[in-house]
């Protein structure tokens with residue numbers, strides 16, 4: 514089988530509401546890659562149970578991510594949209610990667626340390642092995658490119674280490690199966706660049722916008738009404754200075770920088786262009802412009818998401834069809850991986 518050269522894989526966990534940070538940092542980029550790549554977008558429900566075992570309404574949370582993908586413009590007929598747990602091969606390859614990855618590699622993962630906190634002894638084994646499952650997600654499809662936020666960079670490096678160790682340790686077997694010098698698994702490239710990769714909280718410009726921050730005023734949810742969006746932007750924390758001419762002058766003004774970044778990403782401009790447009794103006798005039806732009810861009814997505822969520826059977830059938838197509842690729846990979854390991858049968 515030939516190696517794909519432009520296959521994209523990425524995933525989002527179905528835990529809690531999607532917000533503007535997920536949209537600008539991930540989904541909008543997923544949409545843009547569809548013209549140039551063969552894309553596989555996954556609702557990673559197996560990852561959702563690593564941090565908290567019992568999830569509230571996991572089925573609807575899963576549907577909601579799928580609805581957001583589709584409402585934002587991902588075409589599930591041309592590309593693949595599915596949920597991870599429907600393709601059992603993810604769990605199987607993750608087990609094998611538990612045996613490829615080394616303890617030391619996983620112990621270096623900063624996200625585990627952040628998520629487990631002081632209570633690491635009481636974290637699930639799944640939370641510790643989480644990056645191996647993520648590597649399995651990507652390599653099962655031999656994806657060459659993975660659009661992610663920069664907090665996932667370290668996990669992508671681990672994915673590359675796993676691919677390289679597998680290719681190296683099984684080199685003899687792999688060439689027996691006709692896979693030549695390039696190895697079996699690709700060394701996947703992250704796609705991280707782009708405006709507003711990090712959308713910050715509307716209440717504290719140095720913290721990432723997050724579904725776990727207690728105040729709902731800190732984030733714009735994809736399910737917020739136009740009124741909510743406008744209110745949250747109106748009340749967003751800022752400073753009393755007018756907007757300057759250059760980005761350098763925003764170095765110590767994280768809240769202002771964040772709002773400019775959000776405007777730029779929504780308008781598909783760069784931050785400097787936005788500043789040039791608004792230089793000298795107060796937030797009293799910039800905020801209404803931002804609110805109008807945000808409502809303009811998000812309202813159609815919101816409306817389409819609601820429509821899809823009103824028809825769960827339809828969403829389920831899209832996910833089932835995506836899983837059927839994903840499984841065909843996954844099964845081909847696992848057949849070869851089983852042979853490479855030397856399992857009988």
Ligand code: TRP
Nearest residue numbers: 522523524525526557647650659
């Ligand atoms: N860990 C990713 C996150 O929290 C989600 C994820 C799981 C993922 N598997 C993936 C992202 C594979 C990209 C590719 O954002």
